[in-house]
Amino acid sequence: MTSAAPQPVVHSDSGFMARACAARLVTAVADAQSARGTATVVLTGGRNGNALLAALADTPARDTVDWSRLDLWWGDERFLPGGDPERNQSQAREALLDAVALDPARVHPMPASDGPYGPDADAAAAAYAAELAAAAPPDHPGVPRFDVVLLGVGPDTHVASLFPGHPAAAETGRTVVGVHNAPKPPPTRISLTFRAIRAAREVWLLAAGEDKAEAAAAALSDAAGTDIPATRARGTERTLLLLDEAAASRL
Ligand SMILES: O=C(O)[C@H](O)[C@@H](O)[C@H](O)[C@H](O)COP(=O)(O)O
Numbered sequence: 001m002t003s004a005a006p007q008p009v010v011h012s013d014s015g016f017m018a019r020a021c022a023a024r025l026v027t028a029v030a031d032a033q034s035a036r037g038t039a040t041v042v043l044t045g046g047r048n049g050n051a052l053l054a055a056l057a058d059t060p061a062r063d064t065v066d067w068s069r070l071d072l073w074w075g076d077e078r079f080l081p082g083g084d085p086e087r088n089q090s091q092a093r094e095a096l097l098d099a100v101a102l103d104p105a106r107v108h109p110m111p112a113s114d115g116p117y118g119p120d121a122d123a124a125a126a127a128y129a130a131e132l133a134a135a136a137p138p139d140h141p142g143v144p145r146f147d148v149v150l151l152g153v154g155p156d157t158h159v160a161s162l163f164p165g166h167p168a169a170a171e172t173g174r175t176v177v178g179v180h181n182a183p184k185p186p187p188t189r190i191s192l193t194f195r196a197i198r199a200a201r202e203v204w205l206l207a208a209g210e211d212k213a214e215a216a217a218a219a220l221s222d223a224a225g226t227d228i229p230a231t232r233a234r235g236t237e238r239t240l241l242l243l244d245e246a247a248a249s250r251l
Pocket residue numbers: 044045046047048049076077078088151152153154158159160161184
């Protein structure tokens with residue numbers, strides 16, 4: 001299965017990028033729902049991921065989405081107690097999710113550190129992998145066919161919680177892993193692996209700001225090593241590199 005090379009899309013500034021990406025996501029979800037009756041999106045944490053969700057909450061076009069027929073997953077999660085404001089789920093709920101009529105049964109947050117698996121991030125990751133597998137179609141075992149996987153890109157080219165040189169970035173068997181000693185706080189996280197990410201029809205890489213310029217340029221290369229995780233985040237049909245002008249300055 002070939003994975004599409006990234007297509008850069010440059011926006012004048014981060015605010016316009018958030019609004020444009022929100023409109024792009026509304027269209028992608030509406031297209032998936034009209035084609036297949038449902039849509040499956042993987043959310044990301046970080047400033048750009050949350051800015052996209054907040055922009056989506058503000059656009060009247062959000063009402064073209066049938067929120068009850070949307071399956072939401074997370075690409076990664078900070079392994080913190082439920083409700084902790086630093087959790088990606090908490091920030092996504094504040095930005096958008098609490099304002100739209102989602103079907104709670106179709107929203108799949110990653111476990112919290114005070115949840116059923118306690119402080120065991122690896123057990124929590126295994127449980128999320130089982131949840132993904134249970135939602136996967138028979139002809140695509142292990143992982144649902146995500147329509148869009150959103151991924152913020154770190155200045156070190158990490159995506160989700162797959163950091164350069166870390167074992168999780170090299171994982172090829174499991175779909176979800178616990179991440180320990182992450183360089184970006186908090187140190188303990190849960191993350192989809194590239195096996196799961198690359199099941200997506202489309203992967204959208206998000207980067208804004210001068211501090212992402214080198215990472216954005218690196219993300220376009222086909223080096224595909226674990227030392228440049230963003231190069232491995234590819235969709236089966238399309239990969240977008242969504243940037244503002246500052247992040248695009250080294251392309
Ligand atoms: O848990 C997290 O922090 C995110 O999932 C992480 O992967 C984030 O998307 C990147 O670090 C980019 O973050 P910014 O968009 O804030 O730069």
